[in-house]
Each structure stands twice: as C-alpha cells, then as structure tokens.
Amino acid sequence: MRAARGLPARLLPRGPPVRVPPKLGRDLDYCSTHNDLCRNGGICLTDAFNSYRCNCSVEFEGRHCERRKKADCSMIDCGVGVCVMSATPECECPAGYAGARCEYSSEYHR
The missing domain is CATH 2.10.25.10 (Laminin)
Structure with a gap:
C-alpha cells in the first residue's frame, strides 16, 4: 500500500478496545x-x-x-404476441394463439 505524501502507509489502533454504547450499535x-x-x-x-x-x-x-408506475408495454410479456397500448397495455396475439398473454395455442386443442 502506498501512502499519500506526508501520511503513514497504515494506521494501526493503539490502546484499549473501544466499547460501542448499545444505543449506537443497535x-x-x-x-x-x-x-x-x-x-x-x-x-x-x-x-x-x-x-x-x-x-x-x-x-x-x-x-x-x-x-x-404508469402502465406501459415494458411491464408485460406477450409471449408470441405483440403488446399494443390502448387505455392499458394489451397483447395482440397472432393467428392460432389466444389468452391474455397469448399463452394458449389452438394447435394443442385439436
């Protein structure tokens, strides 16, 4: 460790340990x-x-x-869909997908 000019490289405590009053250490x-x-x-x-x-x-x-926070598209994940802003952010799902977050595929229901 290199000290700044005129200062010791390390400061070592001398004397008895210092007691911290309970109120300060709380x-x-x-x-x-x-x-x-x-x-x-x-x-x-x-x-x-x-x-x-x-x-x-x-x-x-x-x-x-x-x-x-003001609602915007950064707050929701639309999965395979796209977020669009109306009064609140909503997911617009591609053909074959449905649900609030486009989480349901019509392929699984055939």
Whole structure:
C-alpha cells in the first residue's frame, strides 16, 4: 500500500478496545429494525452507510415504492404476441394463439 505524501502507509489502533454504547450499535442492520419502510412488496436493503434503499417490484417506484408506475408495454410479456397500448397495455396475439398473454395455442386443442 502506498501512502499519500506526508501520511503513514497504515494506521494501526493503539490502546484499549473501544466499547460501542448499545444505543449506537443497535441499528447496524437498518432494515431489521425498520421493517415497514418499503411498501407494495418492496424489499428493504441496508447499505454500507447504515441507511437503506427499497428494491421495488416491477409495478412500483419511489423511495419507498409508494407510487404505481404508469402502465406501459415494458411491464408485460406477450409471449408470441405483440403488446399494443390502448387505455392499458394489451397483447395482440397472432393467428392460432389466444389468452391474455397469448399463452394458449389452438394447435394443442385439436
């Protein structure tokens, strides 16, 4: 390890160990003590700075997953079909396929 000019290469602690008061050491995993931060199925992740971020499900966004995303074609998988936008995203299925996500083939029903 190379030190910056005028600074030691390593800093080693001296003296007795430092005791962390219980109140300060209590929230080392922020999410375990604040389990109601993320809404709508979001998952709380503690970061390196003893803070958090919410990993939101695909339908929600925001610091706490509090806002529903505007519906668009990126939110659904139409399988063999094509997504088209009307009031909401819908799948347009090719001939021989049906279902909300074009998941049924008429070939299997013969």
